[in-house]
Amino acid sequence: MDPEGSRIQDDPDVKVLLAGSTLRKVKSRLWKKNRHFRLLADSQTIWHKSRRAGRGHSTFSVTEVEAVREGHQSEVLQSIAEDFPADLCFTLVFHGRQGNLDLVAESPEEARAWIQGVRKLIHRVKTMDAKEKLDQWVRDWFQKADKNKDGKMIFKEVKKLLKMMNVEMNEEHAWHLFTMADKSESDSLEMEEFVLFYKMLTQRDEVWKVFQDYSADGEKLLLEELESFLKIEQHEEERSAQYAQQLIDRYEPSETAKTQGAMSLDGFQMYLCSQEGSIFKPEHVDLHQDMSQPLSHYFISSSHNTYLMEDQLRGQSSLEAYIQALKRGCRCVEVDCWDGSDGEPVVYHGHTLTSKILFKDVISTLKEYAFKASDFPLILSLENHCCVEQQTVMAQHLSQILGDTLLTTLLDGQVPQQLPSPQELKGKILLKAKKIGGLECSLDETDLVSDDDEMANGDAESPSAEDLPAECLNQNEKKSKSKLSRELSDLVVYCKSVHFHGFEHARLHAKCYEMSSFSESKAKRLVKETGTDFVQCNTKQLSRIYPSGLRTDSSNYNPQEMWNVGCQIVALNFQTAGLEMDLNDGLFRQNGCCGYVLKPDFMRDGNTQFSPDKQGERQxxxxxxxxxxxxxxxxxxxxxxxxxxxxxxxxxxEIYGVPQDQAKDETTHINNNGFNPVWNETLNFVVHTPELALVRFVVEDYDKASRNDFIGQFTLPFTCIQTGYRHIHLLSKDGTAIPPASLFIHISISEVTI
Structure with missing residues (x-):
């Protein structure tokens, strides 16, 4: 047991977890069953089984748990609130798309111990350094493989474990390492001996070779040798001397080497595997961009059908879906509102079998979670299908629940010539919806129709009354589907939805606070026909793109095409994993994951002539x-x-960007080795518009008979790439980390002679 593990086990709350408790597991209002839960001795694994079940049990690791919520903070626990007080209830929230675990304790004291205990264990995992995490990972494997729980492993068990760990290796070599690690000469490995065995198994020749190139004695890197490596290979010319010393202080495990101002091979490997040795520039991870420019100058992380957990025909509408999207840095959520049977508006995908949730519950959830991941403004995109009376109820809920958080007045009382900045709108929720008249004047209420009611009309868009010429108004009023509530209209300030009449009309008449929504097919057509006009329009106004209504499986379109013309609100189904969400996560991984990324300068100039299909003409x-x-x-x-x-x-x-930059290339496959495959292959690309390019690394399991299986991926903006020897820490299909899985690569970037 590691010393840190021993210390955490002395904590009174953790002691309760180690002793175990019978907790009620709740899946619905009708499904509530007792299960015995306890923390195993590794202080990492939570084991649970039914009281009466024979051998049936399950485990999960604390590393899988993202947070613990207290009280009735899930829809399931809200549904049983009358039966179980809040001080007995808590929810374990898992990373990615795994469902929550809702639990009810037998006493408030027991609930408190589990809430605090699991939080302490999560904190411990988060504060582990790379070495501790790796050691813990190895111990986890040992625990899984030690079936009889005697704390020892014979060679036969080790061979089985290697297969579980994705290692196919020569039996003679494995036996040689086994005997070297078996210090006690008991023909079995205890936990610490197995850790030693694993370290010998993972000695990396490719890192050792790089180390040898810069180490005079082959044993250590002296300060000046490490500086030389940082300058020549890592292109850290400006800060190499001071930085070299910092790296030794931070990553060198040997105190002897530290006192000599040197780095051992172990320290060198730990640095290369750290976040500083990763492909992602550390200075781009944190908030570093200018946040004082108009909203229209930023790409904004945006969700479509945010209320859905699954597909849009039968999926469950859930408050949890909003929480998950907001935690991922989403800054524009969609609320699809319909008349409720008891006068309370509901949110669901209209004319389908998706379940319904109350509008007021959605707004309460937004109030609580809107600014947990980012301080910058949240745009609430309202898809309004309600009658005037229920729209007024919506307006009351918005005002009462959100209070000062909802922006309802102009920032300085002046009609803007350009949109305010994310910095000026920090901590504010903006309503995007139809509005009666403009900010300049107050007009009489006019009949209006929804601006993007796609289920009924496919990709056809219905013009609203206020967008038509005056002579058309009277006949259009008779056809209108709904009227707009004055109370709701008054809550719209900087995001007024209007119908799109073409770029020429927008150039002559549009206000900066007016914005249009485009189906993906219409947007693609405009990109193809008038790319430069689209870019220019997006320097002043916001535009929102949404998936086709024909995507009933909630699949996504490629957002890159829309970012290429400066569209800010490119809305995706966050609940659907895959390439498109990888690109979205990749773009918004920079700048503190705040959900806002500043567009390149050539997309912020109103007179720009940039077009994604004409690179050579760009200044x-x-x-x-x-x-x-x-x-x-x-x-x-x-x-x-x-x-x-x-x-x-x-x-x-894979490279994603302007049409000329779309490219992909791959290595050959390595047979039977997921543990330490070596390729040593070089892939080359020319990137014409690096400011817009995203680079995606995908690892697949080759299969000549069928489609390759996905193993892991990592996506990042070209502008965030660090050159030199770097590790890429892979993510799962859900976008969550899968440590210690990584790739080791060398990256070089140079100018192309034109």
Whole structure:
């Protein structure tokens, strides 16, 4: 047991977890069953089983738990609130798309111990350094493989464990390492001996070779040798001397080496595997962009059908879906409102079998979670299908629940010539909806129709009364589907929804606070026909793109095409994992994950002539050559834990950007090695508009008979790439970390001679 693990076990709350408790697991108002839960001795695994069940039990790791919510903070626990007081209830929230675990304790004291205990364990995991995390990962594998729980493992068990860990290796070599690690000479490995065995198994020749290139004695890197490596390979010319010392202080495990001002091979490998040694520039991880420009100058992380957990025909509408999207940095959520049977508006996907949730509950959830991941403004995109009376109820809920958080007046009392900035709107929720008249004057109420009611009309868009010429108004009023409530209209300030009449009309008549929504098919057509006009329009006004109503499986379109013309609110189904959400996560991974990314300067100039399909004409056009030497992979997860087979991994690099930059290339596959495959293959690309490009690394399990299986991926903006020897820490299909899975690559970027 590690010392930190021993210390945490002395905590009174953790002691309750170790002793175990019978907790009521709740799945619905009708499904409530007792289960015995306890923390195992590794202080990492929570085990649970039914009181009466025989051998049936399950486990999950604390690393899978993102947060603990107290009281009735889930829809399931809200539904049983009358039966169980809040001080008995809590929810374990898991990373990614895994469902929550709702629990009820037998006493408030027991609930409090579990809430505090699990939070302490989560904090411990978050504050572990890279070495502690790796050691813990190895111990977890030991626990899984030690079936008889005697704390020892014979060679036969080790061979089985290696297969579980995705290692296919020579039996003679494995036995040699086993005997070296068996210090007690008991023909079995105890936990610490197994950790030693694992370290010998994972000695990395490819890192050792790089180390040898800069180490005079082959044993250590002296300060000046480390500086030399940082300058020549890592392109850290400006800060190499001071930085080299910091890296030794931070990552060198040997006190002897530290006192000599040197770094050992272990320290060097730990640095390369750290966040500082990762492909992502550390200075771009934090909030670093200018946040004082107009809203129209930013890409904004945006969700479509935010209320859905699954597909849009039968899926469940859920408050949890809003919480998940907001936690991922989403800054524009959609609320699809319909008349409720008892005068209370409901949110669901109209004319489908999706379940309904109350509008007021959605707004309460937004109030609580809007600014947990980001301080910058949240846009509430209202899809309004309600009668005037229920619209007025909506307006009351918005005002009463959100209070001062809802922006209802102009910031300085002046009609704006440009939109306010994210900085000026910090902590505010903005309503995007139809509005009677403009900010300049107050007009009589006019009949209006919804601006993007796609289920009924496919991709056809219905013009609203206020957008038509005056002579058309009278006949249009008779056809209108709904009227607009004055109370709701008055809550719309900087995001007034209007019908799109073409770029020429927008140039002559549009106000900066007016914005249009486009279906993906209409947007694609405009990108193709008038790309430059679209870019220019988006310098002043916001535009929102949404998936086609025909995407009943809640699949997504490629957002890159829309970002290429400066569209800010490119709305995706956050509940659907895949390439498109990888790109969205990749773009918004920078700038503190705040949900706002400043557009390139050539997309912020109102007179810009930029067009995504004409690169050579751009001012300061400088194509770049991008070279990736894919060296090796580390601890790639198995595609299917139950199968005995080992993965045959390959790496594909994909570039997304303007049409000229779309490219992909891949390595060959390595047979039967997911543990430490070595490729040493170089993939080359030319990138014409690096400011808009995203780079996606995908690892797949090669299969000649069928489609390759996904293993992991990582996506980031071209502008955030660090050159030199770097690790790429892979993510799952859900976008969550899968440590310690990584790729080791060497990256170089150079200018292309035109």
């Amino acid at each position: 300061n056009y400088k194509p770049l050559h991008l070279s990736f030497q894919v060296i090796s992979g580390q601890q790639l997860p198995k595609v299917n834990q139950k199968e005995g087979s080992i993965v045959d991994p390959l790496v594909r690099v």
